[in-house]
Amino acid sequence: MRNYLKYAVVLVLVAALLALGGIGCSTKEEGGATPTPAPTSYKVGALFASSGGNQPLGYPEKQTVEMLVKQINDAGGINGHPLNVITMDTKSDTTTCVTLANNLIEDGVVAIIGPSSTGESMALKDIATKAGVPLVSCAAGSVIVEPIGNYTYVFNTPQLDYVAIERLYTYLQEGNITKIALLTATDGFGKAGRAWLVNKTKLDKYGLTIVPDGDLTYGPSDVDMQAQLTKISGTAAQAIVCWGTNPGPAIIARNMKTLGMTIPLLCSHGIAFKSFIDTAGTAANGVIFCAGKLPIVDQLPGNDTQKALLEQYKADFEAEYGVGSANTFGGHAYDALNMVVDALKAVGPDKAKIRDYIENNIVNWPGTGGVYNMSAQDHNGLPRDPKQAMILVKIVNGNWTWLQD
Amino acid sequence: MSSAQFVQCLINGVTPGSIYALVGLGFTIIYAVTKIINFAQGEFVMLGGLVAYTLIHRAGIPLVPALLLSILIAAAVGAAMYLLAIRPPKKASVVSLIIITIGAAMFIRGIAGQELTKDFVSLPSFSGEEPISFLGAHIDPQVLWIIGAMVVVTIILHLFLNYTMVGKALKACAINPVASSLVGINPKTMALIAFVLAAAIGGIGGVVCAPKISMSYQAGVMLGLKGFVAAAIGGFGSPVAAVFGGLLLGIVESFAVWISWGPFTSDYKDAIALVVLLFILLLRSGKLAEEERTG
Numbered sequence: 001m002r003n004y005l006k007y008a009v010v011l012v013l014v015a016a017l018l019a020l021g022g023i024g025c026s027t028k029e030e031g032g033a034t035p036t037p038a039p040t041s042y043k044v045g046a047l048f049a050s051s052g053g054n055q056p057l058g059y060p061e062k063q064t065v066e067m068l069v070k071q072i073n074d075a076g077g078i079n080g081h082p083l084n085v086i087t088m089d090t091k092s093d094t095t096t097c098v099t100l101a102n103n104l105i106e107d108g109v110v111a112i113i114g115p116s117s118t119g120e121s122m123a124l125k126d127i128a129t130k131a132g133v134p135l136v137s138c139a140a141g142s143v144i145v146e147p148i149g150n151y152t153y154v155f156n157t158p159q160l161d162y163v164a165i166e167r168l169y170t171y172l173q174e175g176n177i178t179k180i181a182l183l184t185a186t187d188g189f190g191k192a193g194r195a196w197l198v199n200k201t202k203l204d205k206y207g208l209t210i211v212p213d214g215d216l217t218y219g220p221s222d223v224d225m226q227a228q229l230t231k232i233s234g235t236a237a238q239a240i241v242c243w244g245t246n247p248g249p250a251i252i253a254r255n256m257k258t259l260g261m262t263i264p265l266l267c268s269h270g271i272a273f274k275s276f277i278d279t280a281g282t283a284a285n286g287v288i289f290c291a292g293k294l295p296i297v298d299q300l301p302g303n304d305t306q307k308a309l310l311e312q313y314k315a316d317f318e319a320e321y322g323v324g325s326a327n328t329f330g331g332h333a334y335d336a337l338n339m340v341v342d343a344l345k346a347v348g349p350d351k352a353k354i355r356d357y358i359e360n361n362i363v364n365w366p367g368t369g370g371v372y373n374m375s376a377q378d379h380n381g382l383p384r385d386p387k388q389a390m391i392l393v394k395i396v397n398g399n400w401t402w403l404q405d
Numbered sequence: 406m407s408s409a410q411f412v413q414c415l416i417n418g419v420t421p422g423s424i425y426a427l428v429g430l431g432f433t434i435i436y437a438v439t440k441i442i443n444f445a446q447g448e449f450v451m452l453g454g455l456v457a458y459t460l461i462h463r464a465g466i467p468l469v470p471a472l473l474l475s476i477l478i479a480a481a482v483g484a485a486m487y488l489l490a491i492r493p494p495k496k497a498s499v500v501s502l503i504i505i506t507i508g509a510a511m512f513i514r515g516i517a518g519q520e521l522t523k524d525f526v527s528l529p530s531f532s533g534e535e536p537i538s539f540l541g542a543h544i545d546p547q548v549l550w551i552i553g554a555m556v557v558v559t560i561i562l563h564l565f566l567n568y569t570m571v572g573k574a575l576k577a578c579a580i581n582p583v584a585s586s587l588v589g590i591n592p593k594t595m596a597l598i599a600f601v602l603a604a605a606i607g608g609i610g611g612v613v614c615a616p617k618i619s620m621s622y623q624a625g626v627m628l629g630l631k632g633f634v635a636a637a638i639g640g641f642g643s644p645v646a647a648v649f650g651g652l653l654l655g656i657v658e659s660f661a662v663w664i665s666w667g668p669f670t671s672d673y674k675d676a677i678a679l680v681v682l683l684f685i686l687l688l689r690s691g692k693l694a695e696e697e698r699t700g
Binding site: 051055056059138186215216217219220221223224226227228230231234246248250251254255257258259261276278279281282283 | 410413414416417418419421424464518523524525526527529530534536542545614617618619621623624626627628629658659660662672674676
């Protein structure tokens with residue numbers, strides 16, 4: 001037995017040496033074959049939570065960037081320069097995210113897109129600003145860009161969190177609903193949403209009060225929320241607002257059906273995935289959520305400025321990753337990377353000029369999130385009027401339907 | 406609190422409780438035979454659900470054969486895990502083996518995420534989604550399947566351990582490995598059987614829960630943790646104790662949400678469940694120490 005092991009070790013070592021030798025040879029050959037230097041590639045960093053708690057957000061963002069980079073390079077790159085996006089997985093962890101960002105900056109990236117969550121983005125504001133590297137975040141936290149202050153290098157692309165919440169509250173106010181129950185996830189996405197949901201000024205503005213008294217939350221991987229819903233069903237709540245990403249809200253929709261609760265369930269764009277409908281089954285019908293226009297792109301009128309772009313993104317994404325996979329989170333990364341690519345096209349790999357370009361030239365710029373108008377005062381660029389910024393989607397017979405009001 | 410609400414709270418607790426119990430069962434079998442706490446137990450549950458989904462949606466296999474096949478695959482993974490990771494390190498202590506199970510869990514999770522799906526998926530309900538009314542409370546019909554699976558598995562396990570030769574050998578090995586090997590029972594074979602059984606039970610849990618909860622490659626972490634707590638409340642003793650542990654945990658969580666008010670939000674439900682665990686462990690510590698001396 002021992003002898004066999006020895007032979008095995010020797011064999012492995014020989015194989016390894018041969019492999020190394022092979023690599024050495026091949027690089028030499030490459031060097032010989034291309035005497036004229038190829039155009040240098042443009043290095044952009046991308047930080048996404050493609051695993052961990054924010055995976056439902058980060059993973060489609062990573063997929064989008066991979067798809068887009070391939071498209072750009074297949075079409076000849078940016079002004080002949082190949083685009084090299086270094087995508088890193090932050091594992092939904094702020095500390096990891098900071099370390100990776102520092103590595104990317106040392107690596108000489110000209111801009112960073114991402115990260116996926118507000119917490120991670122906040123941690124990078126200082127780092128990006130000090131290093132003078134433009135950061136285009138894919139997280140919706142308004143704190144990222146409001147106020148801008150000294151953080152002139154920080155942008156974000158999603159519709160801001162409070163805009164999304166006001167979109168739902170507008171709907172409730174118009175439906176003469178005054179008492180709502182909140183059910184939010186205990187992860188970063190849910191907590192950020194709750195902070196705005198319970199904001200006194202916003203509640204007063206739309207004439208809403210929250211029942212019951214105690215905060216109702218659920219763990220993002222809890223298997224059942226009937227306990228929380230039973231508590232709500234004993235109160236005067238006329239609607240439930242649920243803030244979280246899959247699968248929590250789908251379980252809540254199912255549990256509500258089981259309990260025979262008929263009050264409306266309103267959710268965030270965190271449920272704008274086909275898997276929500278698969279998991280919730282018939283209980284998904286009637287659920288309302290706010291989102292960008294992507295889910296109902298087929299229902300948009302022909303003259304909509306975003307329609308062509310959204311259809312293209314959806315078709316490309318689904319050709320690559322399967323039918324029903326395109327979602328608004330991937331769209332945030334699509335917008336972020338395209339802003340940087342447009343800047344690179346116009347000004348080349350100069351960090352300060354890229355920042356200036358995004359601030360001054362991303363005007364009347366249609367993206368998946370909306371039509372962007374960046375300025376020195378506005379580093380998000382999307383309208384703050386909830387009705388202009390977002391649409392409502394209602395699930396009817398297992399399909400997303402545009403709820404026009 | 407009206408009586409209907411009370412019954413509903415109880416049912417709300419039994420639903421996740423029976424899921425925890427199914428996971429907890431697997432812990433007790435492996436612990437009894439090998440003294441290893443298998444932290445990959447939740448992954449077997451995850452595999453049961455995800456493999457079934459993959460078989461249905463990618464291979465086009467009908468529901469029932471897909472469910473059976475995915476339970477078999479989970480069992481095969483259990484066997485492979487024992488043969489490749491637990492058996493080879495010959496003189497490893499139990500603690501090292503427990504750490505190996507954590508590594509195996511990460512490995513299984515990674516492969517599942519890479520090869521099966523990164524999405525949240527669920528299976529169709531076995532018998533529709535129309536809720537059943539019971540004493541003024543409502544039950545999701547899938548919950549009856551989960552409870553049914555839990556009861557059937559517990560009964561079969563009980564009969565197997567007490568009335569079959571292999572089962573008795575397993576028990577003997579759990580009580581005294583040295584003495585049982587003297588009478589011709591191979592502890593390694595018994596350990597293999599324990600891993601296969603636990604993985605199969607995990608797989609069963611996975612397929613019956615998948616229509617009710619959303620499965621993802623990361624779902625095993627939380628399920629494993631709750632199942633561990635269920636088994637710990639039961640003192641890692643008998644499978645029946647783990648079932649009661651799981652149900653108790655679910656019911657405590659459910660009532661913890663009901664009584665939440667003011668600063669004690671429903672965030673605290675997990676904390677309250679853990680306090681209950683601590684309390685029970687304290688009460689039992691004397692008994693456990695005694696078992697340690699005599700066992």
